[in-house]
Amino acid sequence: MKTAAHLFTSEKLLDILFLSQNATAVYTGEDIIIQTANDVMIHYWGKTRDVIGLPLETAVPELKGQPFLGLLQNVWRTGNSYEASETAADLLIDGKIKTFYFDFLYRAVKDENGKVDCILHTATDVTERVAGRELVEAAMAQKIVLDTEQTLNEQLISSNEDLRLAQTSLNMLNEELEERVQSRTKALTESERRLRSLMTHAPVAIGVLTGRELFIESANAKILQVWGKTAAIVGQRLAEALPELQGQPFLQLLDDVFTTGQPCYSDEAKALLEHEGVLKTYYFNFLYQPILNEAGVTESIFIVATDLTEQVKTRQEVEQSEEMQRFTIEAAGVGTWQFYPDSNELTLSSRFKEIFGFKEDEEISFERVLSKIPQDERQGIEQAITNAVTGGIKYNVEHPVDGFED
Known part of the structure; x- marks a missing residue:
């Protein structure tokens, strides 16, 4: 007995993957070719989807002279992933070079022989967090300066009073000290004005x-x-x-x-x-x-x-x-599966197991699912999945399924 499987298309799987709020892109080759990127990453770059298929250096030329292209090439050559936090990046947005800060990961995705297939790039914009912390640090440093200036002012005023009482002949010196106090008071007032202006704007x-x-x-x-x-x-x-x-x-x-x-x-x-x-x-x-x-x-x-x-x-x-989509899928009796190439993890819905003739409580490997596809269909299905994952290409594939297991 053969049963036609109702599977998610590869297009749908990539669409779900790229719903992530984190910026995501996939690169291949020594030239770091952009195989695919979600809308968040495209927005970070300040580009359009026309950059898909281009070398990253061509798509985002302002990265030249910054460390990112070299880091990606090193990940491709060595197979060692690279992660960093709060890293500054200069990007061309609306015709102007602007500095942003990112937490990011360049993950080397390898095939079964340990060779790098592609690089998975995920990133989070933390610019506001860095700016807020720097603003707090600047404000605290300014507070220390203000406190020091105030202490000096009080000390100078006290010294002036002592000198007036002790030696009237030092009036000239007192006047000089008073001028210094006024100058520092003026500087203190200006510092306070600048700090308040910074906060206001x-x-x-x-x-x-x-x-x-x-x-x-x-x-x-x-x-x-x-x-x-x-x-x-x-x-x-x-x-x-x-x-x-x-x-x-x-x-x-x-x-x-x-x-x-x-x-x-x-x-x-x-x-x-x-x-x-x-x-x-x-x-x-x-x-x-x-x-x-x-x-x-x-x-x-x-x-x-x-x-x-x-x-x-x-x-x-x-x-x-997404939750409503899951309810709709379950109501329609459609079987679904999710496969993560980097970890080889496979998740099957109950309906999918039923369609393929698997028991509800048994653990199923990706290879076992492929084994249910007839031999003459299997190679084409495997190639379609590989192209979808590494190349950002969508596929809609229909194929028969071998009979139920006892």
Whole structure:
């Protein structure tokens, strides 16, 4: 008895693979030919899908003089994968060279003989995370400078008073010292102005909370937009300005930071915020960085946050769509399978096992599935799968299946 199999097409399998939110590309050869790349990777490059099939150096010429092409060629020659974090890359976006930061992996995918078949490239844009950390570090360094300047000013003023009382003949020296104080005070004021300007125009949400009661000392336009408030809340306690935070974890997290002096960082934290009288759901990456005085006691907390609401909701919609697709497939009685060439892992649905005559609870290898395909059909199926995985080519293949096993 032979049963026609209802299989996912290779096109559908690649479509599902490239739904990943991580940027993904596949390269082959010493010249690093782009065999395929998902939309996220194409977006990172600032290109169109016309680059598929080109050498990476031709498709993204601004990579010349940067380390990435050499790293990829070394992975191809040696078969040793390469991984790095927060690496700077200069890319041509909208006609301008811009610097981005990525976590990435160049994984060497080998055949059964240990020879490199292709390189799987996955990447995550961490530019905002790096920029936020650098901004915090700059702000903390600026705080140290300001504290040092203030201490010097106080010392100079005290010295002036002592000199006036002790020696009236040193008036000229006092005047000189006072001029220095004024000059340093002016420099201090300018430093504060620059820091506030940096915070005001930063592309991420920034605020400063002072004291254990978390008074809002400053808030840039971005964080006011995130909170759904105006500058009128500056000077208020955070709990009064945003009463909807009661019952959410953020006030307690801030209190813990104030107590311990340890920073707090979170990815994709869910928050309910009131905008125009309506309570809405948002998602953020945020950092609570304590600012300590000379005694090591927390005086204030520096907040940096990035709004990820659109990205998270888009991913959730994709996940819901995939779940609905799974329900539809099961309802239609279609058998499905997933094969991961780099690990040789195979996953079969219950309907697929039924179509191929396998038992529900038995472990099935990829070779065993191929053995159910008649010999005269098998080589063509194997070649179609190989081409789909390594070349980004879609296939729709029909073939008979050998009879059920006892």
